[in-house]
Amino acid sequence: MAIRERLSGNEAVANAMRQINPDVMAAFPITPSTEIPQYFSAYVANGKVDTAFVPVESEHSAMSACIGSEASGARTLTATSSCGLALMWEELYIAASCRLPIALACVNRALSGPININCDHSDSMGARDTGWIQIYAENNQEAYDNFVQAYRISEHKDVRLPIMICQDGFITSHAVENITLLEDKEVKDFVGEFNPKEYLLNEDHSMAIGPYDTPAFYMEHKRQQAQAMMNAKKVILEVAADFEKLSCRKYGLFEEYKLDDAETAIVIIGSAAGTSKDAVDALRAQGKKVGLLKIRVFRPFPAEEIAQALKGCKAIAIMDRCESFNSQGGPLGAEVRAALYEAGATPKTVNYVYGIGGRDVRVENIEEVYKALDEIVAAGKVEEPYRYLSLRD
Amino acid sequence: MANFKEIMSRPERLTGGHRMCAGCGGTIAARNVLKALKPEDKAVIANATGCLEVSTFMYPYTAWKDSYIHNAFENAGATLSGAETAYNVLKKKGKINSTYKFIAFGGDGGTYDIGFQSLSGAMERNHDLVYVCYDNGAYMNTGIQRSSATPHFADTTTTPVGSVSTGKPQNRKDLAEIIASHHVPYVGQTTFIGNFSDLHSKAEKAIYTKGATFLNIMAPCPRGWRYATEDIMHVCKMAVETCYWPLFEVIDGKWVLNYKPKTKLPVEEFLKPQGRFKHLFKKGNEDLIAQFQKEVDERWEQLLRFCEE
Numbered sequence: 216m217a218i219r220e221r222l223s224g225n226e227a228v229a230n231a232m233r234q235i236n237p238d239v240m241a242a243f244p245i246t247p248s249t250e251i252p253q254y255f256s257a258y259v260a261n262g263k264v265d266t267a268f269v270p271v272e273s274e275h276s277a278m279s280a281c282i283g284s285e286a287s288g289a290r291t292l293t294a295t296s297s298c299g300l301a302l303m304w305e306e307l308y309i310a311a312s313c314r315l316p317i318a319l320a321c322v323n324r325a326l327s328g329p330i331n332i333n334c335d336h337s338d339s340m341g342a343r344d345t346g347w348i349q350i351y352a353e354n355n356q357e358a359y360d361n362f363v364q365a366y367r368i369s370e371h372k373d374v375r376l377p378i379m380i381c382q383d384g385f386i387t388s389h390a391v392e393n394i395t396l397l398e399d400k401e402v403k404d405f406v407g408e409f410n411p412k413e414y415l416l417n418e419d420h421s422m423a424i425g426p427y428d429t430p431a432f433y434m435e436h437k438r439q440q441a442q443a444m445m446n447a448k449k450v451i452l453e454v455a456a457d458f459e460k461l462s463c464r465k466y467g468l469f470e471e472y473k474l475d476d477a478e479t480a481i482v483i484i485g486s487a488a489g490t491s492k493d494a495v496d497a498l499r500a501q502g503k504k505v506g507l508l509k510i511r512v513f514r515p516f517p518a519e520e521i522a523q524a525l526k527g528c529k530a531i532a533i534m535d536r537c538e539s540f541n542s543q544g545g546p547l548g549a550e551v552r553a554a555l556y557e558a559g560a561t562p563k564t565v566n567y568v569y570g571i572g573g574r575d576v577r578v579e580n581i582e583e584v585y586k587a588l589d590e591i592v593a594a595g596k597v598e599e600p601y602r603y604l605s606l607r608d
Numbered sequence: 609m610a611n612f613k614e615i616m617s618r619p620e621r622l623t624g625g626h627r628m629c630a631g632c633g634g635t636i637a638a639r640n641v642l643k644a645l646k647p648e649d650k651a652v653i654a655n656a657t658g659c660l661e662v663s664t665f666m667y668p669y670t671a672w673k674d675s676y677i678h679n680a681f682e683n684a685g686a687t688l689s690g691a692e693t694a695y696n697v698l699k700k701k702g703k704i705n706s707t708y709k710f711i712a713f714g715g716d717g718g719t720y721d722i723g724f725q726s727l728s729g730a731m732e733r734n735h736d737l738v739y740v741c742y743d744n745g746a747y748m749n750t751g752i753q754r755s756s757a758t759p760h761f762a763d764t765t766t767t768p769v770g771s772v773s774t775g776k777p778q779n780r781k782d783l784a785e786i787i788a789s790h791h792v793p794y795v796g797q798t799t800f801i802g803n804f805s806d807l808h809s810k811a812e813k814a815i816y817t818k819g820a821t822f823l824n825i826m827a828p829c830p831r832g833w834r835y836a837t838e839d840i841m842h843v844c845k846m847a848v849e850t851c852y853w854p855l856f857e858v859i860d861g862k863w864v865l866n867y868k869p870k871t872k873l874p875v876e877e878f879l880k881p882q883g884r885f886k887h888l889f890k891k892g893n894e895d896l897i898a899q900f901q902k903e904v905d906e907r908w909e910q911l912l913r914f915c916e917e
Binding site: 238239241265266267269270271272273275276277279280281282283284285286287288289291305306309415416417418421422423424425426427428429432 | 650652654661662665666667668670672673674675676677678679680682683685686687688689690691692693694695696697698700701703704705706708725726728729732733
């Protein structure tokens with residue numbers, strides 16, 4: 216029986232964590248994810264979970280403790296944002312290469328400097344090559360649903376990789392929305408018990424983890440890790456199918472919104488997809504054939520599927536809520552363009568940097584993007600393939 | 609404490625065949641700490657990046673009989689905090705029956721310096737674990753660079769003696785005192801003396817005292833200190849007899865001096881066998897030795913006050 220609630224994104228994710236009832240959480244406060252360990256500490260303090268909370272002295276130690284805990288055979292999680300994720304950077308790689316299925320609630324926030332506490336994706340995009348699965352949410356319902364699905368993906372025998380469940384700082388994390396929660400038992404049964412095969416506290420035999428790896432083996436280990444990430448795509452879809460049976464909510468690698476017959480489309484991640492859908496509706500009402508592709512899974516990157524979905528479009532705007540400082544555009548722009556090229560698809564593309572450091576994204580801003588796409592279609596060429604949206608003069 | 613014969617007859621938990629240098633103090637420290645484990649108890653060992661780690665666990669071989677985790681350079685404290693927390697939860701849930709003890713090993717670089725915050729956090733949270741620093745007074749794994757444990761005037765590759773340099777310009781940090789200020793239940797400082805009963809007894813106390821405990825073991829490095837490898841026991845003895853490296857414990861906040869030399873030897877006896885201090889014995893550098901002696905004296909006097917000797 217579904218539970219109707221009104222929750223912020225942070226409280227929604229904290230609820231998913233409570234329902235999962237993991238063994239260990241190690242976390243350090245940082246805006247805007249702080250509420251997650253706060254809510255969780257209250258669950259611990261009131262006996263709502265069996266979890267041990269480790270109040271570490273930094274995010275680096277948070278991920279270090281998570282690695283120690285998960286390697287010991289305990290289901291482990293953490294939450295962080297921005298510079299906290301950046302401080303974990305070294306440890307993110309180690310968690311992934313040790314094949315530890317830790318879950319991390321990432322509440323996306325701009326990176327310093329200058330210091331800025333508001334939403335953009337530069338934190339998790341900076342971690343895109345660390346070997347973590349990355350799943351993004353448009354709203355609090357998706358953040359909750361994605362977290363409920365996290366361990367089924369990360370702990371799968373063909374995957375065994377850590378997973379980052381991302382939501383937009385403040386916009387999703389702090390805004391209170393209607394949400395439908397699953398029953399505690401439903402989540403418990405869906406997620407299941409964690410029974411790893413190899414772990415430090417295995418009484419049958421000891422184990423050593425984190426070796427010095429010579430050139431004779433390192434490359435093979437990295438290839439195995441790459442294979443696990445490739446395997447994750449199928450597992451993500453299988454878990455989503457099971458989740459749909461339970462919740463009647465359907466998830467894929469990405470969401471296509473009015474994309475079937477679209478001539479122009481935007482590709483976007485996170486909460487601004489909601490704003491963009493309003494723009495699509497408004498323009499559709501005017502008879503314009505516009506559509507949207509919202510990325511849910513960024514790692515593994517579903518390149519072939521994205522190219523297939525976009526191949527009928529004449530022009531596409533790829534929206535990056537972060538900078539890459541490569542003088543060409545953002546990471547999503549680079550990856551979508553590469554996907555289109557490999558597939559031999561020929562839509563014109565333009566890559567926008569938008570909404571960084573919490574710059575507001577309005578329906579009319581997105582309508583401007585569709586207008587620019589019309590101009591590209593009319594001109595048959597792209598001037599300025601790398602642009603900023605809503606930049607002050 | 610188990611008697612000497614019993615301790616020495618316990619099976620090795622860090623086996624031979626690893627790649628540490630002959631006569632390495634770090635390996636002697638680790639093997640002898642592990643001797644203090646009761647044979648029936650299991651252990652999880654965390655190791656900061658360093659000589660001990662890269663030489664004992666090179667894929668696909670490990671020299672460690674117990675479960676072992678190497679994470680990174682600066683986080684053995686936090687890593688083992690996570691493992692110990694996992695143990696408590698899984699034990700409570702009835703998923704584990706055996707008794708596990710948790711032991712971290714780090715060199716002075718991974719402990720005094722880059723791992724200091726992680727260590728301090730683990731101590732303050734009072735996890736039931738032992739952190740063992742094998743203090744060889746420099747970053748030996750990367751090639752003898754100075755650390756905050758390096759003694760004054762030591763010749764290292766980042767404090768080289770030169771025409772305008774007399775080696776490391778600063779004094780060393782007193783880590784055992786800093787950890788004692790965390791008000792943890794047990795801190796011990798030791799080195800290799802006689803039949804190792806001081807080390808074995810402190811290791812046993814550290815491992816079997818509930819809560820966070822810390823052992824600081826002076827573990828000479830023949831390459832970095834430049835003494836004849838076979839002289840390690842003499843170097844350790846001189847460190848203790850000159851009061852450069854006193855043997856003491858802090859038990860529930862009470863400072864206890866374990867050994868007071870009848871005649872405190874001049875610090876030259878410790879410095880002389882070591883190539884890293886060779887320049888101190890050049891003509892005209894007598895005042896440097898006097899400065900070194902003064903620092904040793906002041907710290908010794910302070911320790912006597914702490915121990916109410």
